Amino acid sequence: xxxxxxxxxxxxxxxxxxxxxxxxxxxxxxxxxxxxxxxxxxxxxxxxxxxxxxxxxxxxxxxxxxxxxxxxxxxxxxxxxxxxxxxxxxxxxxxx
Numbered sequence: 061x062x063x064x065x066x067x068x069x070x071x072x073x074x075x076x077x078x079x080x081x082x083x084x085x086x087x088x089x090x091x092x093x094x095x096x097x098x099x100x101x102x103x104x105x106x107x108x109x110x111x112x113x114x115x116x117x118x119x120x121x122x123x124x125x126x127x128x129x130x131x132x133x134x135x136x137x138x139x140x141x142x143x144x145x146x147x148x149x150x151x152x153x154x155x156x
Contacts, residue, residue: 064107067095071113080119088118105135109145116152125152 070091074081081088092114098107108131115124128149135142 061098061102063094063098063101064110067091067098067114068106068110071110071117074117075113077117081117083118083120088114092118103134105131105138105140105142108134109142109148112145113148116148116155119155121152121156125149125156128152 070087083089083092092111095107095111095114099111108127112124112127112131115121115127128145131145132142134140135145
């Protein structure tokens with residue numbers, strides 16, 4: 061969970077940015093690496109949602125949308141709330 065927490069905090073620090081962040085930016089690359097590892101270790105709604113959010117920040121809107129939908133499927137299967145992912149999807153669609 062620490063890996064996902066690091067990545068989520070990175071997202072929160074940059075969520076209001078209007079510009080995209082290059083995936084090769086060192087901090088973004090670290091956040092992406094951490095959340096991918098988190099998913100490998102324990103796939104779940106929160107880390108999949110985090111990955112979608114980071115993809116959104118990098119401007120990879122198609123992949124972000126696909127991943128956000130995967131996060132919602134996981135949340136539904138586990139009866140978890142996914143309203144924030146719906147909000148992310150709206151942001152993604154606006155950018156597409």
